[in-house]
Amino acid sequence: MSPALLLLCRPGFEKECLAEITAVAAELGHSGWARLEADSGFIRFECASALALYDALAPLVFARDVWPLLAEIDNLPAADRIAPILAALTTTLGTEAPAFGQLFCDTAEGDAYRATARFAGKFVHPLRQALRSDGRLLAKDDAKRPALHAFFPDSSRVWLGVDRPTLRPAWPMGVARLKFPASAPSRSTLKLEEAFQVFLGPAWRERLSDDRTAVDLGAAPGGWTWQLVKRGLHVDAVDNGPMNDELMATGQVSHHRADGFRWQPEHPVDWLVCDMVEQPARVAERMLDWLEAGWARQAVFNLKLPMKQRWACWRDIRERIAERLAGRQYELQARQLYFDREEITLYLALEDRP
Ligand SMILES: C[S@@+](CC[C@H](N)C(=O)[O-])C[C@H]1O[C@@H](n2cnc3c(N)ncnc32)[C@H](O)[C@@H]1O
Structure with a gap:
């Protein structure tokens, strides 16, 4: 052989x-x-x-x-x-x-x-x-x-x-074996659950248990926000689209009808998550803005890859992340998750924040 x-x-x-x-x-x-x-x-x-x-x-x-x-x-x-x-x-x-x-x-x-x-x-x-x-x-x-x-x-x-x-x-x-929770507003919720398990490991629920706040850019109707709310976090959900009513009724979500590329938090948050359908390089730059400014400790975000040159697109973005974070200590994980389609999901955290 x-x-x-x-x-x-x-x-x-x-x-x-x-x-x-x-x-x-x-x-x-x-x-x-x-x-x-x-x-x-x-x-x-x-x-x-x-x-x-x-x-x-x-x-x-x-x-x-x-x-x-x-x-x-x-x-x-x-x-x-x-x-x-x-x-x-x-x-x-x-x-x-x-x-x-x-x-x-x-x-x-x-x-x-x-x-x-x-x-x-x-x-x-x-x-x-x-x-x-x-x-x-x-x-x-x-x-x-x-x-x-x-x-x-x-x-x-x-x-x-x-x-x-x-x-x-x-x-x-x-092949992620996850059951769609009946009360979740969208199937995308499984993508964030899978991302947490893959990037944070089997103890992901404990890792999230001390966290209090998150921002979800491109949040509507609320599948990703739902995961964070389930873990007890308060979520600033940024999207011009409507959020799920039941999710809003929990009192744990503040909905901001705004552009996810311009909106800024009043206080730093534990988590930034982002599922905006946009050019992947633009999304990655915005995630770096957030982490470098100290607005969030860590981020999980999705990059929608172009039909052609998907590998090259990811390679260029990885190089750009390395370039912007040169001299910094950071953890970067990237995976095409089972619940991802024409996209990949990243976890990025700066480890040398004061
Ligand atoms: C794939 S959906 C998000 C699904 C969501 N993660 C969920 O689990 O239900 C993408 C969302 O990004 C939003 N979006 C796209 N561009 C945006 C922008 N510049 N600012 C804010 N939201 C944006 C769209 O309105 C749409 O609701």
Whole structure:
């Protein structure tokens, strides 16, 4: 098998995913290539030094999940797919390797892969049993240990790989499992909830529990504001559009009908969030204005990417952020979230504020 990384992404973003891994690999001294299948939701990045590249990787923006391939099997017999998988693990790892902490059966998310996804969803159970009987998998899941991944391009082929827990997404394959809260004013609410979980980690609710105030630019009808109100914050919601009545009735929201690029707070706030549909570079500059002025401690914001040059657009904005914050200490995280469409979401905080 040729060494490679498997990267999962939003279907339709294979090009961006490849551009990003190619650029990151080059920065780390590696190179590779991939044959793209449009709208598949995955790329296989062929790279002679895939394992070393994987070890050096930080979370990527356009990849929902990434792990290196260990083995691949074609022509899995329908009557017994398990035996060849166990045999491949013995050939690749020997018999003494430590047991995996978890098993994931992965598939691509693209429309063409729906039947395979259904198959993998069922197959995970007997495979898990067999791996446990074979001593390959711990009797009880342990998320802190490397996990075994079995990716099925179709039900007769499998690519096996092992991940690093620190690079593993919050949900299997990066597909956020969040329920739409009945009282939230818009589905966008899930985007901010996912952003908090991804950027702040599993203890995100505790991290928000001491915070009191937030500003939401481009807030209407109020899905993002709703998340902040739920956590007990008072929110200044800036938008010329109408806010949801129930949300306003909580008494925790002040609605300002104003231009989000001009409005300024009277006092510094704990959080700035922004979902304005505007040019991404303009939004990023405004977020930097806020943080540099000390009007907010941290920001979560959405950048709507242009149809063409989406990767280049993000790269230029990242360079601009680095340029404006040169000499400052800051935390920047960026991800195309599961609930993001033609957009990415960023977390930015200045860490050297007085
Ligand atoms: C995608 S919607 C926001 C949805 C909202 N986050 C939610 O969860 O319900 C974008 C909003 O940005 C607002 N917007 C666009 N440009 C704006 C500006 N310059 N100032 C204030 N709001 C703006 C629009 O009126 C629109 O309500």
